[in-house]
Amino acid sequence: MSKKTPFEFLDTARRMPERVPLSLRKQGDWSELYGRFDGGDAKHQAGRCLDCGNPYCSWGCPLHNRIPQWLELAREGRIHEAAALCHETNPLPEICGRVCPQDRLCEGSCTLNDGFGAVTIGAVEKYIVDSALADGWRPDLAAVTATGKRVAVVGAGPAGLSCADRLARAGIAATVFDRYESIGGLLQFGIPSFKLERTVMATRHGILEGMGVEFRLGVEVGRDVGFDALLADYDAVFLGLGSYRYTDGGLPGQDLRNVLPALPFLVQNGRIVIGDDTQGRAIAGWEDEIALPELRGRHVVVLGGGDTGMDCVRSAVRLGAASVRCVYRRNEANMPGSAREVANAREEGVEFLFNRQPLALLGDGAVSAVRVAETRLGEADARGRQRAEIVPGSESELPADVVIISFGFQPDPPAWLSTHGIAQHDNGRIRVTGGKGDGGLPFQTTHPRVFAGGDGVRGADLVVTAAYEGREAAKGIAQLLLA
Template sequence: MTKKAIFDFLERERAMPARIPLQLRRDGDWGELYGRFGEDEAKHQAGRCLDCGNPYCSWGCPLHNRIPQWLELAREGRIIEAAALCHETNPLPEICGRVCPQDRLCEGSCTLNDGFGAVTIGAVEKYIVDAALAQGWTPDLSQAPATGKRVAIVGAGPAGLACADRLARAGIAATVFDRYEKIGGLLHFGIPTFKLERAVLDQRHGVLAGMGVQFRLGMEVGRDVSMQSLLDDFDAVFLGIGSYRYTDGRLPGQELHNVLPALPFLVQNGRIVIGDDTEGRAIAGWEDQIALPDLKGRRVVVLGGGDTGMDCVRSAIRLGAAGVQCVYRRDEANMPGSAREVANAREEGVEFLFNRQPLALLGEGSVSAVRVAETRLGEPDARGRRNAEVVAGSESELEADVVIIAFGFQPDPPDGLAAHGIQAEANGRIRVGSALPYQTSNPKVFAGGDGVRGADLVVTAVQEGRDAAAGIATLLNGMQLAKTD
C-alpha cells in the first residue's frame, strides 16, 4: 500500500487518456475517441482525489457511486477490490465510464473542478473495470442462493440489463427479451462506436450470462411472445422499453428527400460501421433500415442540441461531409448535451448556430435549405428553462444538402398494456409509483428507464433498473436489497 500525498492535485494536473488524432477522426476513424489509462496514469489521476468529507461527486451521480473509495483503491493498485466496489452501486460501470456526461455529473460536482481541474473520474472508472475484467474478475454470487423465482425483462437496454444484474445478485432468475439480435438497445444500435465500442457490450453480455441471466434476443414481445404469456410464466415482469418515438417538430418540408430522422440515421450507420448492414425493423413509425445518402462533400445541417444531435454531427464529420452545422434554439449555456461532446464536435469542425429556431425545410424534391429565425431567451417554462422566443424580422436561410432532425424522443409503449392493468400517462410514459419502487398499476409489473421518464441519460436508466430490481426482490422474496445511496 502506498502513502497518499495530501496535495497530489497541486503536483499533478488533470489529464485525460490520449485521444485519436484529429485528422484521423476527420478521415473516418470510428474507434473510441479516448484511449485507456495505463496503470501509472490511472494511479496518478486517482491520487488527485481530496477524499472530501462530503463527497460531492457521489451526490452528483444518479447512482451515488462510492467514488472516493474506489479511486483510493485504484491508487493503491487494488483493482479487483475497486471493480467489486464499482459494481456495488453500478451494474454497468465500464459503460457509464465511457458514455456518461461526467462534466455535468460527478466531475462537474468535484471540489477540484473550481480552479484545479476535476479528478478524471470517468476515465479511471473505465480503467478499473476494463483491467479487472481482463484479469478474469467476475461478480461474486456466493451469497445469492437461488430462490426459485423467475422474472421476465422486456428490453435489453441499460435499464433492463441493470435490473437483470441486481436480480441475479438476489438469487432471482432473469430472462431478458429484446427484439434486436444484440444486447444494449440504443447503446448498441444508437450510440456511435467512437463513444462506445461494441466489444464492450459483448463483454458485458458474457458477464451477465455467466451470472445466470438468460437472453431471448430477436424476440419481440407482442409479436413473438405475448405479454400475457410472460405474466403467466414468470413471477414478475420488468418493462425497460426505452423511448423510440421521435419528437415531431412538424416542420413544413420535412417530407423532402434527404431529410433524415436522427435515430434511423444513427442505427443504420452504426450497423454499417460494425459490418452488420442487415435488414432493420420499424421504430415508432420510422424505418431504422433507411437508404443513407452519401455525405461526402455535402452540406449537412443537424437540428437539435442534445447528445443525440452531437452523435449526428460527429458522425457526419466522419462520413466526409464538406460542412456540418448544428442549429439550436437556445444559447450554448442551455444546451442539454454534454459540454465535452460539444467541445469535441467543435474541434472536429462542426459549426454551432445558437439562438436559431428552424421554421421550414425548403427544396424541390430534395432539401436544399433550412429557413431559420433568430431567438432570444424569454421567461422560464414549467421546468425552469427559459423559452426561446423568435425575433421578428430575423429570418434567414441555411444551405443544406442533407438535414438530420434530432429533436429528441418520447416513449411509445406497446399496444395492449392497458388490457393488463398497466396505466400510462397522457404523454405515453408508463405510470409507476405504487406500493414498491417502480411498480406499475399492475402489482406484478415494474418499469423503469426512458419508458418511464422519457429520453434521458444512460446512467438514469441504469439507476431505475437497479432500483426497480430492489422492488421486485421485496415483492418476491420479502427481502430488501442493500441500499446504495
C-alpha cells in the same frame, strides 16, 4: 503504494486519456475517441481525489457510486477490489465510465472544479473495470442462494440489463427478452462506436450470462410472445422498453429528399460502420429502413442540440461532409448536450449556430436550405427553462444538402400495456410508484406484478438514470417476491 498526500492535485494536473488524432477522425476513424489510462496514469489521476468528508461527486452521480473509495483502491493498484466496489452500486460501470456526461454529474460536482480541474472519475472507472475484466475478474455470486423465483425482463437496454444483474445477485432467475439480436438497446444500435465500441457490450453480455441471466433475443413481446404468457410463466415482469417516438417538429418541407430523422440515420450508419446488417428488423416506429444519402463533400445541417444531435454532427464529420452545422434555438449555456461532446464536436470542425429557430426546409424534390430565424431568451417555462422567442425580421436561409432532425424522443407505449391495466401519463410514460410513502414498491406499475424503469418511464434521458431505475426496480421486485 506510496502513502497518499492530500495535495497530489497540486502536483498532478487533470488529464484525460489520449484521444484519436483529429486528422484520423476527419478521415473517418470510428474507433473510441478516448483511449485508456495506463496503470501509472490511472494511479496518479485517482490520487488527485481530496477524499472530501462529504463526497459531492457521489451525490452528483445518479447511482451514488462510492467514488472516493474506489479511486483510493485504484491509487493503491487494488484493481479487483475496486472493480467489485464499482459493481456494488453500478451494474454497468465500464459503460457509464464511457458515456455518462460526467461534466454534468460526478465530475461536475467535484470539489476540484474550483480552479484545479475535476478528478477524471469516468476515465478511472473505465480503467478499473476494463483492467479487471481483461485480467479475468468476474462478479462473484458464489454466496448467492437461488430463491426459485423467476422474472421476465422486457428490453435489453441499460434499464433491463441493470435490473437483470440485480435480480441475479438476489438469487432471482432473470430471462431478458429483446426484439433485437444483440443486447444493449441504444448502447448497441444508437450510440456511435466513437463513444462506445461494440466489443464492450459483447463482454458485458458474457458477464451477465456467466451470472446466470438468460437471454431470449430476436423476440418481440406482444408479437412473438404474448404479455399474458409472461405473466403466466413468471413471478414478476420488468419493462425497460425505451423511448422511440421521435419529435419531428412538424416543419414544412420535412418530407423532402435528404431530410433524415436522427436515430435511423445513426442506426443505419452504425450498422455500416461495423459491417453488420444482422439486426434484421427496422427500429420500432420506423418500419422502413432509411436509405442513407452520400454525405461526403456535402453540406450537412443538424437541427437540435442534445446528445443525439452531437452524435449526428460528429458522425457527419467522419462521413466526410464538406461542412457540418448544428442549429439550436437557445444559447450554448442551455444546450442539453454534454459540454465535453460539444467541445469535441467543435474541435472536429462543427459550427454551432445558437439562438436560431428552424422555420422550414426548402427545396425542389431534395432539400437545399433551412429557413431559420434568430431567437432571444424570454420567460421561463414550467420546467424553469427560458423560452426561445423569435426576433421579428431576423429570418435567413442556410444552404443544406442533407438535414438531420434531432428534436428528441417520447415513449411509444404498446397497446398491451393498457390492456393489462398498466397506466401511463398523457405523454406515454409508464406510471410507477416511488415506494416512499405512496403505498407502492419502488418502480412498481399499476399492475402489482409489473415493474418498469428507464426511458419508458422517464422519457428520453441517460444511461446512468436507466441503470439506476433498473437497479431500484429489482429491489422492488425482490421486496414483492421474497417478503
